[in-house]
């Protein structure tokens with residue numbers, strides 16, 4: 204725009220200069236012609252009037268002069284003697300131009316006469332003096348021509364010349380601007396086509412003049428890719444912070460999760476205490492938020508939650524040294540019942556886990572689920588500080604939120620991570636609102652799962668139930684012109700664990716935990732740590748312990764199995780029934796084998812704070828994770844992270860996402876009670892060296908594939924998507940042409 208203005212100003216200035224020069228030249232020439240014309244006319248007049256004047260009396264001479272000045276361009280005339288006297292003169296002859304005022308050259312004029320132009324305030328006058336009598340000293344005829352018409356014509360000519368040039372200039376400028384704009388538009392359109400070709404999977408030949416630019420763009424992409432490959436290893440909170448600062452320029456991220464990372468509860472003695480919920484999602488995401496800051500939006504579920512928030516329902520966390528904001532939403536009992544317990548945990552949870560609990564779908568729950576998803580979308584829009592924030596949506600509680608949020612913030616980069624498995628298409632079809640759930644998720648820019656298998660199941664479901672285009676090469680779904688990438692991001696834990704800081708040594712933990720459990724210092728200890736959930740295979744685990752004891756009496760009185768089971772979703776009948784079954788099973792096994800001083804199953808149906816769980820991991824000889832189906836399972840990774848003594852054996856269900864990574868664990872099918880018991884026996888008998896080898900290898904893997912890498916890869920993908928979407932928006936709106 205500024206360049207166009209400069210061009211226009213320059214054009215106008217040069218045209219004015221040319222117009223001025225042209226009119227000056229033309230006027231000079233017009234004056235010369237006019238003077239020549241006057242001189243000629245004067246000579247004609249003299250030759251016509253000469254004979255009459257020569258013989259005329261003074262009075263007759265005056266009459267002849269009066270006839271001569273009828274010519275409108277003659278101001279006056281006089282018959283002069285060469286000494287300056289006047290014989291006759293017309294009335295309108297100005298005194299300053301009369302015979303007396305004639306210069307010597309005029310008075311001495313010969314046959315050729317004398318011509319002279321005088322400039323005056325009212326215009327120029329042209330004097331012509333011609334001899335009248337034949338003898339050399341005879342009289343002279345003075346004719347005074349009015350040349351002001353030449354000045355008037357010059358003014359008019361100048362005006363018209365300026366106007367003509369201005370018009371030509373404007374037309375020329377408009378034509379040039381139109382041509383320039385057209386060629387610029389076609390140039391940028393061509394450039395856009397070439398740049399966007401890889402995103403639109405289109406074949407576009409590259410013109411030669413774009414090649415330098417494209418090679419620059421390729422270099423840039425290559426350097427970004429090189430940076431990305433460097434991101435594979437060595438992720439730390441500091442590195443995550445640095446990368447995000449560079450990518451987001453200090454902008455925080457928004458996290459939406461049902462569960463909050465810190466719960467404020469009344470402690471029963473008039474005070475308020477802070478609890479850490481038993482949740483894999485919180486375990487993974489909380490260290491990430493501490494590293495990158497922003498706002499975590501969650502259901503405020505603690506009974507003192509709203510006593511510590513500000514007017515906007517915000518509280519800084521972690522308590523005591525806040526680095527990010529927690530925004531709490533109040534849910535009514537009906538909302539919590541329908542959205543959380545109903546549709547999420549009685550519908551989607553059993554639908555997505557192959558654990559043989561029948562999903563329950565009720566329209567009333569679905570209503571609440573939609574309503575709460577809308578409320579959370581509104582809260583995200585309120586918290587957003589830019590029109591294109593990066594929003595991390597967590598889990599199956601918010602399948603519809605991405606679409607609702609997209610309606611409010613069309614340019615947001617929404618990354619939805621589904622922490623649980625995704626079932627195959629046929630099973631997913633059990634959900635009566637399968638299309639709405641899929642469409643809701645496709646409001647995301649990226650949908651993430653733990654494993655490629657879950658990504659494939661999701662793509663298959665989209666293919667079966669929606670009219671969309673699947674791009675199997677890019678692993679994406681295109682619907683209504685919008686692309687949603689589908690990517691695996693295997694979740695992990697923080698490394699090193701913050702609970703390791705200042706924790707007692709393994710030897711101290713072994714003794715302390717055994718004393719707390721009331722078992723001998725040299726007891727062999729197996730451990731299970733879970734939420735009390737039917738997907739975790741707790742019953743199968745206890746049955747495998749029973750089978751081990753049946754088969755290996757040498758462990759009687761020497762081996763205990765401690766099961767920490769945090770109560771979870773206890774309102775739901777299936778969970779209450781599970782609690783009762785697990786309790787009864789533990790009792791039955793204990794009764795079956797009980798002898799003085801030895802009850803093999805130590806069931807603790809309560810929540811343990813993370814440092815206590817960490818001490819139990821360090822104290823155990825083996826940890827058995829027997830999930831019937833689990834997205835990842837972080838307990839397995841936490842056990843590995845806690846064992847800096849390189850000892851302890853992990854027995855791991857093959858139906859966990861973790862079993863794809865932790866291949867040095869003893870991987871079992873938890874339904875197969877016999878083989879699981881064999882694995883438990885193998886774990887108890889495993890030589891120290893083998894334990895060390897397996898543990899060292901698993902620790903190396905978890906330390907590298909830690910939660911900062913999980914978050915870093917996801918957020919890098921999100922920032923890359925945002926950059927691409929910003930570029931596409933800019934190019935599509937013609938912004939690239941400016």
Ligand code: ADQ
Pocket residue numbers: 480481482483484486487622623694732733734767768769809810811812813816833834835836837838841
């Ligand atoms: P969860 O089903 O909650 O997570 P998991 O990954 O095992 O399962 O994480 C449980 C977390 O709670 C761990 O941090 C553990 O220490 C803690 N915990 C478990 N029992 C506890 C107890 N009795 N007392 C105190 N703390 C306890 C969901 C998916 C998983 C996925 C995670 C993360 O179901 O498959 O790994 O999200 O994505």
